[in-house]
Amino acid sequence: MNEQQPADAAADPLGDETVIQLIDVNKWYGNFQALRDVNVSVKRGERVVVCGPSGSGKSTMIRCINRLEAHQKGQIIVDGIELTDNLKNIEAIRSEVGMVFQSFNLFPHMQVIDNLTLAPMLVRKMPKADAEAIAMKYLERVQIPEQAYKYPGQLSGGQQQRVAIARSLCMQPRIMLFDEPTSALDPEMIKEVLDVMVELADEGMTMMVVTHEMGFAKTVADTMIFMDDAEIVEIAKPDVFFTNPESERTQLFLNQILTH
Amino acid sequence: MNDTTPSAAANPRHTAPPPTERVAMLRWMRENLFNSPINSMITVIIALFLVFALPDFIQWALFQSVWSGDHEACRAATGACWAVVGEKHRPMLFGVYPYDQHWRLILALVIYLSVIAATMTPAFWKVKILMPLWIFNLIVTLILMWGGVLGLQPIETSQWGGLPLTMVLFTGTVVFGSPLAVLLALGRRSHLPGIKSICVVFIESLRGVPLITILFVAVNVFPLFLPEGLEFDKLLRVMAGMAIFFACYQAEVIRGGLQAVPRGQIEAAEALGLSYWQLMRRIVLPQALRICLPGLVNHIIAAFKNTSFVLIIGLFDILTATTAVMEDPVWRIFFVEAYLFVALIYFVFCFALSKYSQLVERWLGEGRRF
Ligand SMILES: Nc1ncnc2c1ncn2[C@@H]1O[C@H](COP(=O)(O)OP(=O)(O)O)[C@@H](O)[C@H]1O
Ligand SMILES: [Mg+2]
Numbered sequence: 001m002n003e004q005q006p007a008d009a010a011a012d013p014l015g016d017e018t019v020i021q022l023i024d025v026n027k028w029y030g031n032f033q034a035l036r037d038v039n040v041s042v043k044r045g046e047r048v049v050v051c052g053p054s055g056s057g058k059s060t061m062i063r064c065i066n067r068l069e070a071h072q073k074g075q076i077i078v079d080g081i082e083l084t085d086n087l088k089n090i091e092a093i094r095s096e097v098g099m100v101f102q103s104f105n106l107f108p109h110m111q112v113i114d115n116l117t118l119a120p121m122l123v124r125k126m127p128k129a130d131a132e133a134i135a136m137k138y139l140e141r142v143q144i145p146e147q148a149y150k151y152p153g154q155l156s157g158g159q160q161q162r163v164a165i166a167r168s169l170c171m172q173p174r175i176m177l178f179d180e181p182t183s184a185l186d187p188e189m190i191k192e193v194l195d196v197m198v199e200l201a202d203e204g205m206t207m208m209v210v211t212h213e214m215g216f217a218k219t220v221a222d223t224m225i226f227m228d229d230a231e232i233v234e235i236a237k238p239d240v241f242f243t244n245p246e247s248e249r250t251q252l253f254l255n256q257i258l259t260h
Numbered sequence: 261m262n263d264t265t266p267s268a269a270a271n272p273r274h275t276a277p278p279p280t281e282r283v284a285m286l287r288w289m290r291e292n293l294f295n296s297p298i299n300s301m302i303t304v305i306i307a308l309f310l311v312f313a314l315p316d317f318i319q320w321a322l323f324q325s326v327w328s329g330d331h332e333a334c335r336a337a338t339g340a341c342w343a344v345v346g347e348k349h350r351p352m353l354f355g356v357y358p359y360d361q362h363w364r365l366i367l368a369l370v371i372y373l374s375v376i377a378a379t380m381t382p383a384f385w386k387v388k389i390l391m392p393l394w395i396f397n398l399i400v401t402l403i404l405m406w407g408g409v410l411g412l413q414p415i416e417t418s419q420w421g422g423l424p425l426t427m428v429l430f431t432g433t434v435v436f437g438s439p440l441a442v443l444l445a446l447g448r449r450s451h452l453p454g455i456k457s458i459c460v461v462f463i464e465s466l467r468g469v470p471l472i473t474i475l476f477v478a479v480n481v482f483p484l485f486l487p488e489g490l491e492f493d494k495l496l497r498v499m500a501g502m503a504i505f506f507a508c509y510q511a512e513v514i515r516g517g518l519q520a521v522p523r524g525q526i527e528a529a530e531a532l533g534l535s536y537w538q539l540m541r542r543i544v545l546p547q548a549l550r551i552c553l554p555g556l557v558n559h560i561i562a563a564f565k566n567t568s569f570v571l572i573i574g575l576f577d578i579l580t581a582t583t584a585v586m587e588d589p590v591w592r593i594f595f596v597e598a599y600l601f602v603a604l605i606y607f608v609f610c611f612a613l614s615k616y617s618q619l620v621e622r623w624l625g626e627g628r629r630f
Contacts, residue, residue, distance in 0.1 A: 119534060167532070
């Protein structure tokens, strides 16, 4: 019996623990519906890649997961905590969920090292020395320890995005959300950021990534989600998703971006 | 990401070395003084004015003037009578404060100005240094002026006057007004409708009223609403009125700065788990205040000059004290020189303030492109 467990785990490396669950989530901006009956469930260690045309609600969906946006109907449960107006819950979830934005959003008035130590010190009440040690560790991980004492404005886009990833990791989150992390980058810098993300995936981080980098998706994704017009159109394993998608809309979208 | 760093604004056109000094000067004049028909016209008019007025003024102010002596000497001369400053500077600078206690004011001013000088020196720009320094400064200045402790003769605030009064009012206005301004600006952008409307009504109604009305209310009307026996010092009430007026204007400047901070900054801070006050204090306000620094300094300078409104409640700031002093029939005709002296003091302070803000701006911009 005991010997069988590792074999099972190898067949399905993901645990049974669901860490993100969206149940019939609906969201409106005024009268405009941005999410319609969205159902998603993500297991610990799962890598989910979300794609879909612009304006389909991808950002809205992942921003609801750490409550940068509030949903109006349905349930969102992250790490066992349901997201409501309860501020305590929201802050608790935010410190467990890292987020990387398309436009980096580094704090321009602080040196890189201070960008990284800020949240651990303020939110986790970590002593300065410890926070700096962790910051340097993650800067080494994203391969730019030598930039620690520069200001964000002095770095290239690719470097800035790697700092942003390191900044999130310093909070030692259990889940990482990425909203088009490479869309604002020059082509030659995309790879350095994707490499960091692949490494993170290899370490078993639970990740939800909005991206159109289909090469990245094929390498790391456990699950593909295709969204269109405020709805989830298709959820599938990557091999099925890329070769034999169920929906015609998915097919069309893939044809467009893969031949592009 | 927009690039507003002064250092980055270097114009490549100006970096090429000029062939000769003369050509460089001509080019500078063409680019700065004669770059459009209107500018050329203004340049010519100002040049004419200077040519006609300046020599006379210099003659009057420097060569034919009387620097010391009595009023007879002044009357005999054709130039300015700077002797009036030597004769009357004590009551002009210190108002009706008892004459034999003036040393206290002089000491207070020296301490105060030294702290200001320290504040303007980048080496001291650390909260750990400036905070205690200013707290020390305010306590010592107030003890010296008020007295009543350490064997100092107590002096009522109604006897305070001149430059120290101006400084106290100005400092009080800025020290109490600035935090209030920040709170009002944040309140006005709050998502809580109650707080938001209170701030909007407060700012808009007070901004719509002249300062003089606010001071009148603070001094004459406000005490009517206080319970019997409870009474605030008149100077304190005036200071509160000025601080509130200052805060309402400053709040709007700060609101502009807050609006200019990109939304993504707040989202990134929220996503890291920072609370509202943490993200405001560490992320939003530092950027917002940096953006609106020129506007902030503008109102700080205005607050300095607004201190002269205390004349309406019978306090003698430096300007009112001078007016009173120049009632003296013997020296009366030399009021122009006396006021020029006061104007010079105002100018030195305001000019220093604006230079200081440029220094701070450059310091904040170093390396931090945003
Ligand atoms: N703050 C907002 N207010 C109003 N409409 C919004 C807002 N944010 C997004 N939308 C709209 O919601 C839709 C989905 O947006 P978004 O989630 O950003 O799409 P995607 O990330 O897939 O491009 C779009 O039509 C967009 O215009
Ligand atoms: Mg988007």
